[in-house]
Amino acid sequence: MFRISTVVDFAEKSCMAGIREQKKSATRKAILIAAVRLFAEKGVEQTSMEELARAAGIGKATIYGYFSTKKEIFLAYCEEEVAYAFSILERKQDEDAPLTEQLVGLMIAQLTYVTSNREFGRLFAREIMFPGEQTTLASHDLDRHYMQRLMGALSRGQGRSELPADCDLLLLMGHLHALYLFSLSLFYQGDLANMDEAEILLRALVMQTLNGLTALLHADTQEAERWEELKLIFLLRRHLKFE
Amino acid sequence: MFRISTVVDFAEKSCMAGIREQKKSATRKAILIAAVRLFAEKGVEQTSMEELARAAGIGKATIYGYFSTKKEIFLAYCEEEVAYAFSILERKQDEDAPLTEQLVGLMIAQLTYVTSNREFGRLFAREIMFPGEQTTLASHDLDRHYMQRLMGALSRGQGRSELPADCDLLLLMGHLHALYLFSLSLFYQGDLANMDEAEILLRALVMQTLNGLTALLHADTQEAERWEELKLIFLLRRHLKFE
DNA sequence: ACATAAAGTCGACTCTGGTCGACTTTATTG
DNA sequence: CAATAAAGTCGACCAGAGTCGACTTTATGT
Numbered sequence: 001m002f003r004i005s006t007v008v009d010f011a012e013k014s015c016m017a018g019i020r021e022q023k024k025s026a027t028r029k030a031i032l033i034a035a036v037r038l039f040a041e042k043g044v045e046q047t048s049m050e051e052l053a054r055a056a057g058i059g060k061a062t063i064y065g066y067f068s069t070k071k072e073i074f075l076a077y078c079e080e081e082v083a084y085a086f087s088i089l090e091r092k093q094d095e096d097a098p099l100t101e102q103l104v105g106l107m108i109a110q111l112t113y114v115t116s117n118r119e120f121g122r123l124f125a126r127e128i129m130f131p132g133e134q135t136t137l138a139s140h141d142l143d144r145h146y147m148q149r150l151m152g153a154l155s156r157g158q159g160r161s162e163l164p165a166d167c168d169l170l171l172l173m174g175h176l177h178a179l180y181l182f183s184l185s186l187f188y189q190g191d192l193a194n195m196d197e198a199e200i201l202l203r204a205l206v207m208q209t210l211n212g213l214t215a216l217l218h219a220d221t222q223e224a225e226r227w228e229e230l231k232l233i234f235l236l237r238r239h240l241k242f243e
Numbered sequence: 244m245f246r247i248s249t250v251v252d253f254a255e256k257s258c259m260a261g262i263r264e265q266k267k268s269a270t271r272k273a274i275l276i277a278a279v280r281l282f283a284e285k286g287v288e289q290t291s292m293e294e295l296a297r298a299a300g301i302g303k304a305t306i307y308g309y310f311s312t313k314k315e316i317f318l319a320y321c322e323e324e325v326a327y328a329f330s331i332l333e334r335k336q337d338e339d340a341p342l343t344e345q346l347v348g349l350m351i352a353q354l355t356y357v358t359s360n361r362e363f364g365r366l367f368a369r370e371i372m373f374p375g376e377q378t379t380l381a382s383h384d385l386d387r388h389y390m391q392r393l394m395g396a397l398s399r400g401q402g403r404s405e406l407p408a409d410c411d412l413l414l415l416m417g418h419l420h421a422l423y424l425f426s427l428s429l430f431y432q433g434d435l436a437n438m439d440e441a442e443i444l445l446r447a448l449v450m451q452t453l454n455g456l457t458a459l460l461h462a463d464t465q466e467a468e469r470w471e472e473l474k475l476i477f478l479l480r481r482h483l484k485f486e
Numbered sequence: 487a488c489a490t491a492a493a494g495t496c497g498a499c500t501c502t503g504g505t506c507g508a509c510t511t512t513a514t515t516g
Numbered sequence: 517c518a519a520t521a522a523a524g525t526c527g528a529c530c531a532g533a534g535t536c537g538a539c540t541t542t543a544t545g546t
Contacts, residue, residue, distance in 0.1 A: 048532055129428040185372040213452075292502070293502075301525075304526050312504080
């Protein structure tokens, strides 16, 4: 679940420096705090700007001096959350684990985090993957950060000869990111019920990518078995949903 | 660009059969026709339900007897478009081309189609990949159809020994779909400026999937060169966007 | 300290998606 | 051909996102 304190701390540290009077923009804090609480309690749609304003102790029109749309409030919150999530991720990562494990671990951690609140995750994913014309997520930092981490894992893997020396790491990175997005989408389409299923799928996909098309056959039989099971579940679910 | 006639024809053929009196639901037609025109002319957001109703020659409240939300109108339209697009795709496909070409061709065709109207494509993609709780796209038929076609191409490829006999086709299909989604997302994030770029990327990714991590090295040098160029463009764009 | 500008605040308003309930048309049945 | 039910239609309304302009507070210059 999402935390309140972090959001606020991040907001404060990030932008302002000298001008003391801008402490007034503690109002921004108040808005975000109220937003997090209400959004989590009643959902984004079900929270009106009027309510939100009152919860923050200000008038509705005042909000628009800080955020220009409701969506912007939501995204401001999400960005800070994601930044925080990364900082957690960093600590968890085991740089000496086999490459596949590192990659799957990274993806699962992020997946878990993003979907910890279903609605938030959905809105966020929509906005990130298919941004509106005006939406300028400041999260390009985050993107970069994420890519650097992924790239780091790949380079280390290459150093340890888990990857061919002449392998195109950028392409591979994109490739892996594609797998992550795919899993996220499957989750929201109801094909993946939980993170255990996601992990089975991701492991199969990553192995297929790194070790070739028939990788599963040459791997851990338990892994292969799990995937076979999951496959059946997929087919079943698709059928049920349609009839 | 999107056509009007097809939408309507599809709508009519699909649902009704005996009951003549339901010809009254030509109103549905009228709504969709008006919607297509107005949505395309002024954009979805910029078209009000009032306008839409008037353009269809009815009162606003009447619309809600046919569609329960604005989004539903939009999606109804999209679904029919996509069904139509598939029927076109079918004719184009060359079952004897090399597998990579077939796959890339299929993806590019779909990509081209979906993005032929930027806004429509974005909204559609959002809804398909991260559907809301209540959104029940009837497009599971379409999904199935799409998957069957992909699977068909893969099976044929396997028959021709372009794929190992013991390769997991379902997993591979998911994998390929992931690459498609990734490209679509990159397009909307501004990393891909046009379909030529998309094709270079997709070809590189598909080759990496089918032929292994170092596939590009062993391939057509021209292909590899194009990808190297595109890589530079990516890095450049990401930088520019941030500063 | 005062004047003036700038920033912040908010009540009242507009606009639009969606609902409600009364009204009109069409179909059914004895 | 009524009588009655069912479906279709829409004016009037509601709620919520976002805007406007007047008012209040704070900062700046003299």
